[in-house]
Amino acid sequence: MTAPADLVVTQLSVEAGEAQESADFITVSRPSGFWPIRRRADQFCALLAPTRPGQGALCRQLLDLMEREFAASGSRSATSALHAVLMAAHQYLRRENAVSLPEERVTMAAAVAVLRGGRAYIGRVGTTFAAVRHGGEIQRFVGPPARTLAGEPEGVVEDGGLLGEERDPAIAYGFSPFEPDDLLVLASGPQWETLREDYFAAALEEGEPSAVASALYELGVWRQTRPTFSILVVEAREPERRGWLSPAPPVEEEAPEFAEAAAPRPRPRGAVRGQVARHAYREDGYGARSAPGRYSPPTDAMADDYGAPRERWWEGGDLLTRARQLFGGARKQPLTALPPRVLLVGLMAVALAVLVGLALVLPRVFRPPPDPATALYANAQSLYEQARRAPDAPGAREQLDTARQQLQSSLRLREDARTRALLAEVQGELDRIDRVVRLPAATPLIDLAPLGPEASVTRVIVSGTDIYILDVGGARLLRYQLAADGALQSPDPTVLLQRGQQVANRVVGALVNMAWVGAGGPRTDPGLIVVESGRTFVTYNPTAQLGRIVPAESMRWSAITAMTGYQGIVYLVDPDRPALLEYRPTRGGYEGAPTAPLGSGSGLDWPQIVDLSADANSFYILQGNGLLRKFAREGGQPQPFDGRVPDNLRAPVAVTLVGSGVAEAVYVADAGNERVVQYSPDGVYQRQFRAPLDTPQFQGLRDVLIDVNNRLYVLTTRGLYRFDLPE
Numbered sequence: 001m002t003a004p005a006d007l008v009v010t011q012l013s014v015e016a017g018e019a020q021e022s023a024d025f026i027t028v029s030r031p032s033g034f035w036p037i038r039r040r041a042d043q044f045c046a047l048l049a050p051t052r053p054g055q056g057a058l059c060r061q062l063l064d065l066m067e068r069e070f071a072a073s074g075s076r077s078a079t080s081a082l083h084a085v086l087m088a089a090h091q092y093l094r095r096e097n098a099v100s101l102p103e104e105r106v107t108m109a110a111a112v113a114v115l116r117g118g119r120a121y122i123g124r125v126g127t128t129f130a131a132v133r134h135g136g137e138i139q140r141f142v143g144p145p146a147r148t149l150a151g152e153p154e155g156v157v158e159d160g161g162l163l164g165e166e167r168d169p170a171i172a173y174g175f176s177p178f179e180p181d182d183l184l185v186l187a188s189g190p191q192w193e194t195l196r197e198d199y200f201a202a203a204l205e206e207g208e209p210s211a212v213a214s215a216l217y218e219l220g221v222w223r224q225t226r227p228t229f230s231i232l233v234v235e236a237r238e239p240e241r242r243g244w245l246s247p248a249p250p251v252e253e254e255a256p257e258f259a260e261a262a263a264p265r266p267r268p269r270g271a272v273r274g275q276v277a278r279h280a281y282r283e284d285g286y287g288a289r290s291a292p293g294r295y296s297p298p299t300d301a302m303a304d305d306y307g308a309p310r311e312r313w314w315e316g317g318d319l320l321t322r323a324r325q326l327f328g329g330a331r332k333q334p335l336t337a338l339p340p341r342v343l344l345v346g347l348m349a350v351a352l353a354v355l356v357g358l359a360l361v362l363p364r365v366f367r368p369p370p371d372p373a374t375a376l377y378a379n380a381q382s383l384y385e386q387a388r389r390a391p392d393a394p395g396a397r398e399q400l401d402t403a404r405q406q407l408q409s410s411l412r413l414r415e416d417a418r419t420r421a422l423l424a425e426v427q428g429e430l431d432r433i434d435r436v437v438r439l440p441a442a443t444p445l446i447d448l449a450p451l452g453p454e455a456s457v458t459r460v461i462v463s464g465t466d467i468y469i470l471d472v473g474g475a476r477l478l479r480y481q482l483a484a485d486g487a488l489q490s491p492d493p494t495v496l497l498q499r500g501q502q503v504a505n506r507v508v509g510a511l512v513n514m515a516w517v518g519a520g521g522p523r524t525d526p527g528l529i530v531v532e533s534g535r536t537f538v539t540y541n542p543t544a545q546l547g548r549i550v551p552a553e554s555m556r557w558s559a560i561t562a563m564t565g566y567q568g569i570v571y572l573v574d575p576d577r578p579a580l581l582e583y584r585p586t587r588g589g590y591e592g593a594p595t596a597p598l599g600s601g602s603g604l605d606w607p608q609i610v611d612l613s614a615d616a617n618s619f620y621i622l623q624g625n626g627l628l629r630k631f632a633r634e635g636g637q638p639q640p641f642d643g644r645v646p647d648n649l650r651a652p653v654a655v656t657l658v659g660s661g662v663a664e665a666v667y668v669a670d671a672g673n674e675r676v677v678q679y680s681p682d683g684v685y686q687r688q689f690r691a692p693l694d695t696p697q698f699q700g701l702r703d704v705l706i707d708v709n710n711r712l713y714v715l716t717t718r719g720l721y722r723f724d725l726p727e
Helices: 056-071 078-098 197-204 209-223 300-315 319-327 340-366 372-389 396-413 417-434
Strands: 006-015 018-022 025-031 039-050 108-116 119-125 128-134 137-141 146-148 157-159 172-177 183-188 228-237 436-438 457-463 466-471 476-481 494-498 511-517 527-532 536-541 545-549 562-566 569-574 579-583 595-598 609-614 618-623 628-632 652-658 665-670 675-679 685-690 701-706 711-716 719-724
Touching: 039 056, 039 078, 039 183, 039 228, 056 078, 056 108, 056 396, 078 108, 078 119, 108 128, 108 183, 108 228, 119 128, 128 172, 128 197, 137 172, 137 197, 183 209, 197 209, 209 228, 372 396, 372 417, 396 417, 417 436, 457 511, 457 711, 466 511, 476 511, 494 536, 511 569, 527 562, 562 609, 569 609, 595 618, 609 652, 618 652, 652 701, 665 701
Parallel strands: 436 685, 457 701, 511 562
Antiparallel strands: 006 018, 006 228, 025 039, 039 108, 108 119, 119 172, 128 137, 128 183, 146 157, 183 228, 457 466, 466 476, 476 494, 511 527, 527 536, 536 545, 562 569, 569 579, 579 595, 609 618, 618 628, 652 665, 665 675, 675 685, 701 711, 711 719
């Protein structure tokens, strides 16, 4: 079997002409065959090419997932390991896309390689390219995987699916020998298929992987304008041989004259430490060599002068020279002249040393391979026991959180009833510390699956027995009605408004956002206000039905990312201005120019704002990066708001208030953590609501609402859930 090679990896990622270098690969050592001492080294490297820029964090998550899947591949074949790694990344990315808006979904092309025993096994998804230079010959793997379209004439094909799409990707496999001095190139983009063979071969002759990657980058830039592609170059090298001793000066034959008078000589090749010269004991010639390679023992006349220099023997020279001086020389005896008892004792000592060495080495050699899942379980159990012994200690929660993460990692490697039971105990203790209220398992009040795959719901409003849901994906406003007992009258909604509909002699465009605006000032009828892409308000209430209002200065709007209403006033967030626009009602609608109670001096990250709410005194502004802030309505000064919460907010999407006039509680829909968080009006954390363990009820969280009957409505991409809010 070919010896494993040292890998040198250089990845050159290019986005809009900006180059960045990084290296990502993993090496796993496993037993080879039935002989436990022989081991093989499997190495894995991957290249990811997302369809949207700025996906570094997502790529890092996918690389971690692929590395864990490869490490757990065990004794499977290289092709099976490639398939498992790519499908694990595909399933993870598909789950992420399922809970994302259509415009935020990411798919990826990928090229991965498993290096095993002098061979390279390659798997490619999407428009990716691979090449291997082996023994001076270049083998290229070009062309995306393709499949025949169902229902189309023979020969009509489409590219294989990418990672993260609804359909499973088509994986193109390749194989090539891969030994020391060989090069492996993985790249994304279609330009490599048409690249001339001699240009490509010249780039591979640049030497180091970084130079090869730079040369290929130049070729890619030459073929495109402001390209976006990635290159991964892997070189196999001979492993370094590490010995006990480094090379040392060779034996130098000394002339009868003193050695220090001779000029230094160059060291011959192949010399190793241990070849040392013998030196005279004295500088007056006694005991020096009389001829090259021969040693002259001291005579009787030298006996008196022999002792003192020999006592100084320990003051200079290396350990090997001292040993040879002590035991060597003219008095050295041949091995056969030693007494048999001495030989027997020496052989017994050698045998005993060998037995001791085997006793130390063999348990390690025959020890079964470590089980990562069991190790994670043991570590988590130890942390859980420590936290239980001191539940009020400052680090108890961190220990429990670490234990939870380790148990979840163990379950990803292998499903185990004991591990799952311990995870439930750890999660229960964390729930107690974090004041988590587990809501009961429930079927959705409204199942949104019949709306179709194009649906993308964002907001819900409950008014009496009417439930309004805004579907921005399908560009429609839906109304569901409840019976007197609170049950749903019909699962089929009424479409109140949709794109292309005529309202007040104008066509309705895409639906952007909506809010319930109560009565106040000249506005006497409460109702819905929907912002549509034509920069107008479409209004609705059961009495007046649909209407349209053209607000003042609406043509200056660039985008509306959040809106709310309070006592007839409409508040809009336009991040490009940046300002919070306040529209006060007039007799004709909203004809007065808007004011800006909050502007660029408020310190808000305007493109990050996802929702806001208002009461009689304050604004509550929610940002997608997890920051919730409070401002005074009059003057816009920041107000005290704590906002701290266990595990922090991650990708929050909505904020709502409870109370008449002045807020009594603040609720935030935290989509990243799949929960609803409750604060006091001053931002003090009170509690959080979560779905039952191991249930997907809160996946794809989109909005939260508390009605006048103190019932909690939770809107997800799958449906609308309703719960009685605990005291």
